Amino acid sequence: MNSDTQILFSIFFFSLTLSNIACVLSQGTQSDSNSYVLACGASSDGTDSNDRKWTSDSKFLTNSGNSITATAQSQDSSLPSTIPYMTARIFKSTSSYKFTVSSKDRFWLRLHFYPASYGNLDPSNAYFSVNANGFTLLNNFSASITAKALTQAYIVREFSLVPAQSGDLIITFTPSSDHKDSYAFVNGIEVIPMPDIFGSAPLVGFSDQSVEVNSSTLQTMYRLNVGGKFIPSTNDSGLTRTWYDDSPYLFGAAFGVTSQADNKTKIEYPSNLSQEIAPLSVYETARSMGPDPNVNRNYNLTWIFQIDANFTYIVRFHFCEILLTKINQRVFDIFINNQTAQEGADVIGWAGEQGVPVYKDYAIYAEDLPGDDELWVALHPSVSMHPEYYDAILNGLEIFKQNDTMGNLAGPNPVPSAMLLHAEATKKKFAPSSSRSKTVVHVIGGVAGGVFGIAVATAIIFYVSNKKKNNDGSRCSTSSWLPLYGTSHTTGKSTGTGKSTSSHLTNLAAGLCRHFSLAEIKHGTRNFSESHVIGVGGFGKVYEGYIDGKTKVAIKRSNPSSEQGVHEFQTEIEMLSKLRHKHLVSLIGFCEEDGEMILVYDHMANGTLREHLYKGDKPGLPWKQRLEICIGAARGLHYLHTGARYTIIHRDVKTTNILLDEKWEAKVSDFGLSKTGPNLNQTHVSTMVKGSFGYLDPEYFRRQQLTEKSDVYSFGVVLFEVLCARPALNVNLPKEQVSLADWALHCQRMGTIEDIIDPNLKGNITDQCLRKFTETAEKCLSDQGIDRPSMGDVLWNLEFALQLQDNPDGDKLISIQTDKANDTYAMHKAMLNIDEESVLSDEIDTSNTTDIFSQIVNPKGR
Structure with missing residues (x-):
């Protein structure tokens, strides 16, 4: 059975299973x-x-x-x-x-x-x-x-x-x-x-926080018998649950291998595990990565699930070692949405011996951002533990949605895939009439599961007819059945040669940034090798690559099914190709060929600001360095507001969009939502509300009127995030503390702000510096934009705060500091008045390669 036949068989089997x-x-x-x-x-x-x-x-x-x-x-x-x-x-x-x-x-x-x-x-x-x-x-x-x-x-x-x-x-x-x-x-x-089979679950990305599941109402989203077959409710262990095959949710061609316990392996529940957690048939089968350690080290065993954003999800992993018997024979890491949920998972280490079931719960919050409607679960061998076998194993998987703080579990209605809509339209167009039509529907319904049988059959035919080979011999598909990747989009028109014709976008960006060929991109990423993937976001995958054989870059390749990605692709090029500034991430070039949408950026060696505050395992930053990073980001935003030819409003200022190069210089990134600001005769831009919850300007949210002060509000949240080392939203805290902006303002007004700052910073900030910093952040969070400072004023105050940190005796140095800050601001303002064309030629430095950009460590779309 060839690969195409296997795929089609899986598709039909899955469709029949769903229908029956x-x-x-x-x-x-x-x-x-x-x-x-x-x-x-x-x-x-x-x-x-x-x-x-x-x-x-x-x-x-x-x-x-x-x-x-x-x-x-x-x-x-x-x-x-x-x-x-x-x-x-x-x-x-x-x-x-x-x-x-x-x-x-x-x-x-x-x-x-x-x-x-x-x-x-x-x-x-x-x-x-x-x-x-x-x-x-x-x-x-x-x-x-x-x-x-x-x-x-x-x-x-x-x-x-x-x-x-x-x-x-x-x-x-x-x-x-x-x-x-x-x-x-x-x-x-x-x-x-x-029975109450729920307890607490550690919150992924937060080492010291957990979610109390037993006090929540949950919706069952997925329940999978990994590596095994469909288990009807009659065969469940007392709770009448239905368990489905996991194969339709596997990402890519990396299916791994399945195994089943032999007659010699007896599965027995330990005394501390209820038999109602999962039936024996779940633990008797498993999916692992395969026997080749070299292959396993270079890929993840990954499942992808469609979810509703703005909810916390409980992910329950079921494990039972049915082949190995010793500790450190098979050790692996568990990732959820590209964040580490568990390092060094060793099933024998947890269970004590072979054939003993064990389960682990983890909680993760899916932000309410476009593109964040997928949950990724991945397993990878723990190379650092030097296990005997580089492999991973999973027996069962359950995903539950937890009610939000308003007691809501409802999500939006799903959107039928483009393929299904195409099949439905085809069915209606060519449907025979009267009794013959009913007979055809009846026959297909008996085979494929009812009224949707024709859609399924047509979709599969459509799938096969669109299979083709790339020039390099690898197979690609312009459409797929499962909701992973759909029809690709391009800003140019495809030609018979496999190239895309010149588009308006290409002409617009010509001369401002480099237009790469697809061959160059493939060469730099070894034909988009999975071993080069360093992140996945709402736009698509991010690869580490090289251009011209030596320059290290970050290459962001679009997910072809993302309509949002088309808009972001255009906006990112149109904005960044015209801008060059020390504190803005640099766009080196782009590629739009054969339906691909690819952006090439400088590498950012130290990743995002957020991962150095609370989202990763990296050491925390000292206060002075945090303050310098805030100043750098403020300079970048101030340039957008006043230094470019037109006012540019970023519209998505947050700690994941502030990147750090190898010298810890801050650079503002991700301009997919940016808008050109109002002209001299306008006070605002009327536009649909977009951005990230927790950072959204309340005035913009209420009135849908965007100004540069919306960025100032978001930056105020960033300032408190830097000071407190906690996320902008944390649904696991008491209601009054969920929003960092609201809680920080409350503490500031009550005089208790020192109670919520990062414990690692206590005693390391001078009183004068802390007062100036918090006053600045508080003004940024004013409810009305007219009461907020400009980004230039914010920059001035942060420079002042830095001087107060270096010179605690602020009363004697205020006049000196004022002069110095004014000089700094004047120099910065003078720099902003440089002709934009000279900035384009003078400030770009492609040798300053850096590591990671906006959505690598926290791969979230907007």
Whole structure:
């Protein structure tokens, strides 16, 4: 079986699996205390194809007059049973169910949806919200859109709810007011008691913080039997969970190898591990990297998952060593979203012996930024530990979404892939009419899983027809089935020669930065070798490479499926190709050929400012060095605001976009969201709100009016971030402390700012310097832009603070310092008045190569 056939087989197998999943079962029955299994809209009790009893829901409605019952007009062949999916409870107004539950136990809540036509109701009009005991589970939810995007006929949503203190569970369905003729519906509801299998989880990126999971409501996002097959709920260990095959989520061609415990290896739960954590069949199979240590050292075993941004996720890893027997035989590192979750993971070291299951939980926060809708899990051999085998292993993986501080778990409706939409359009265009059409749909539905079978088949044909070979012999695809990479985009038009024609962008940047050929880029990265990858961001992968055979650079290659990447690519070139400044990261050149969008930057040897504050394992910076870095960043921003030919507003100022070269000079980076500022006749630019939560100017957020003072606000957050060594947002802190800006302002006004500064800095900052620094940051965070200082004033005050640090006797030196700061500001301002063309030729220094740029250590898109 060749590689294409294997891929297609996996695609079809995955599609069939999704379409034929057995109904999520429960071990409990209606006779069990506080356990409910309801067929909504059914007139009487019934039994499904697995002999499980479902009870009518009518007696649990608190206002049954607000609802009607209905029967689906058609039955998709992939439905596991007519019960509960062929009947539905329809709500045209807010309605609720009420259940008596234990006030001490957590419980599963499973909601079943079959988006079919009920009477004269259009399934595409069903938009609604679901609330359970104050937690928002779904908001503006469309089962029709979700089913189409996932190529499934029906949807099951599983939640783990905290104990109901009142002893009552109230589930409320509310049709959306934003859609005409909207209604809510549900086909089945399960309320099943469960043991509390959650505790606390360390927060990735924060060595001393953890998340208390047992006090949260969770949504099950993924549950995978890694290296094994689909496990139906009937084979689960008491909790009636469904476990899926992990292979559709693997990144690239690096599938590793799968293994299964032989008859001699007996899997036994240790006394401190509940058998309800996962079934034995999960621990009996595993996926590892393979037998070649040289290969394993140069790649990661990686899975990618679509998630909703602005939530904390609990990632549970299940391990059981089924082949090796000794400590330090197989040791590996665990990464989540390119951050180290665990160094030196040794399953035998954790479990004590072969065949003993163990699990580890980690928490990670996904920022609410465009492009941050993926969660990456990667394993890599721990070379530093010198294990006997350079390998990694994983048996099972679960990902749970944790409710936010507002009690919300709802995310947006998914977007169907471009391929699926293309297939649907093709199906409609060429669909035969009348009875013959119904026959064709019926036949394909029986094979491929229902109404989406034609879309699946067409998409696969489309996939094959677009497979092609590169000139170098490697295979590439202009489209893919799984939502990893889709159709590539280019700013130029493709020609038959494999080159792209000159575009407006190319002409615009001509003469301002270098236009690399794709061949040069491939040569500098060894044909985009995975061993050269140094980071992954919302735009795409970042490679370490060389140009002209010797100059070390950072090469950012676009993810072809990212529409946001096209805009960023253009903005980055158009902005940075015109700017050169000591404190701005340098764009060396770009490549737009064969559908590729590639940017080439200077290397930045010391990475981002954030990783030296709290996001990495590097030693903290002394106070004076932090202050000098802030001054450098302020100079770069001041140049953008006043020194370029037009005012430029960065719009995404944060510590990950302040980079440090080998001399620890600060450089502002990442201009993908930058905007040209208002002209002399304007006070602001009206534009859609973009940026990073925690740094957003509240006035800009409220009024959608952007000014350079928006950058000043963001920089004020950066100043407090530098002082306190904590993130701009930390959802695990008490509500009043979640926002650094709000908490720092509160402490500043209460005179307790010294209580929240980085403990490593205490006693190392002079009182005068600290007072000037915090006063400056406080002014930057003024609610209204007119009350904030200009970036020039911020720069002046930071220079002053630096002098007060060097000369604590500030009262005697104020006049001297004022003169010196004025001189510094005057010199800087004079430099800004240099003709921009001379800056382009004089300030660029391509020999000053540096290591890493904006999104390498913390690969987050905007």
